[in-house]
Amino acid sequence: MNAQQINPLVAVIATGGTIASKRGADGASTPSLTGEDLLALVPQVNARLQPIDLMSKDSASLTLADMQRISDAVRQQLDDPAIAGVVVLHGTDAMEETALLVHLQQATSKPVVFTGAQFTADHPHADGPANLALAIETAMNQDNVGRGVLVSFGGRLLPAWGVYKRSADKPDAFRSARPIGHVESPRLPTPVAGVRVDIVAIYPGCDATHIQASLDAGANGIVLAALGSGNANPDIIDTVRRCTDSGVPVVVSSRVPEGLLMSSYGGGGGGHDLAVVGAIHSRTLRPGQARILLATLVAARSPVERIFQAFSDCP
Structure with missing residues (x-):
């Protein structure tokens, strides 16, 4: 066994988020710690660590271009033969989106692990150091090769x-609709910067105003955050039909x-009726991740048949 196997080199990409945040004099918490600062807080691990300061942002402020930049940075580390694994430090608000983008774009020949924190670095119950230590251990473990991108948290x-964030204030913040090891999903390496996919909330009594506004703004695709198992109302149907007829996919x-999600309800605006006018039901992905998958499919100029197949997510 050589020295690299005993003490593997793990790249730690810092992007900001709560894990890198401290409270300022004005009472607001903002990202202020570098990757090196964060690694200094971690209990000793049997790995060599290479911090990479990519950006310092709250994940709520990330754009698709920012997420693409993170994905590209992961690719660069995967291509480096000296690197045994990659950890991405990321804000929890949009971790599920960026993690999915990297999963879709990058063939993970080495472990890639996202983590972050619910509490700031200066909080008395800071959870960042423990999360980072476990993420590094996960990235060192070559048994995780082939599992796709992973989220290690709480x-x-x-x-x-x-994966989705289920709690705004508990350290055990994430759950997933899939088990570890189920990694069948499309590989879509085309950059997504410049693609516009909007999420429109559906609620009782809503009309199609916001869907029309997305069309007017030049959206390349629309995700409906619908009710129940994917239901809306009759007022939505005609506008969704216009979207699909004009080549704008609606998920x-x-x-x-x-x-x-099952497209089974009728009544003039249920999931069955949405499917009849061309809408695509996302079987497991919730709105944030559905937006990322749709953006990658649109960027790749995927035909509608491929979009349907990608969202069917049949185990």
């Missing part, structure tokens, strides 16, 4: 596809956090 290890997800 003591849980979850696959990127189907139906749900504001309900768990469960497979």
Whole structure:
């Protein structure tokens, strides 16, 4: 066994987020710690660590261009033969989106692990150091090669596809609709910067105003954060038909956090009726991740048949 196997080199890409944040004099918490600062807080691990300061942003402010930049940085580390694994430090608000983008774009020949924190670095119950230490251990473990991008958080290890944030204030913040090891998903390496996919909330009594506004703004695709198992109302149907007829794909997800979506309800605006006018039901991905998958498919100029197949997500 050589020295590299005993003490593998793990790249740690810092992008900001709560894990890198401290409270300022004005009472607001903002990202202020570098990757090196964060690694200094981690209990000793049997690895050599290479911090990479990519950006310092709250993940709520990330654009698709920012997420693409993170994905490209992961690719660069995967291509480096000296690197045994990659950890991405990321804000929790959009971790599920960026993790999925990397999963879709990069063939993970080495472990790639996302983590972050619910509490700032100066919080008395800061969870960042423990999360980072476990993520590094996960990235060192070559058994994780071939599992796709992973999220290590609050003591849980979850696959990127189907992961979602379930709590705004608990350290055990994430769950996933998929088990570890189920990594079948499309590979879509085309950059997504410049693609516009909007999420439109569906609620009782809503009309199509916001869908029309997205069309007027030049959206390349629309995700509906629908009700229940993917339902809307009759006022939405005609506008969705106009979208699909004009080549703008509409994907139906749900504001309900768990469960497979089924296009079975009628009534003039249910999931069955949305499917009849060309909407595509996202079986497992909730709105944030559905937007990322649709953006990658649009960027790749995928035909509608491929979009349907990607969102069917049949185990």
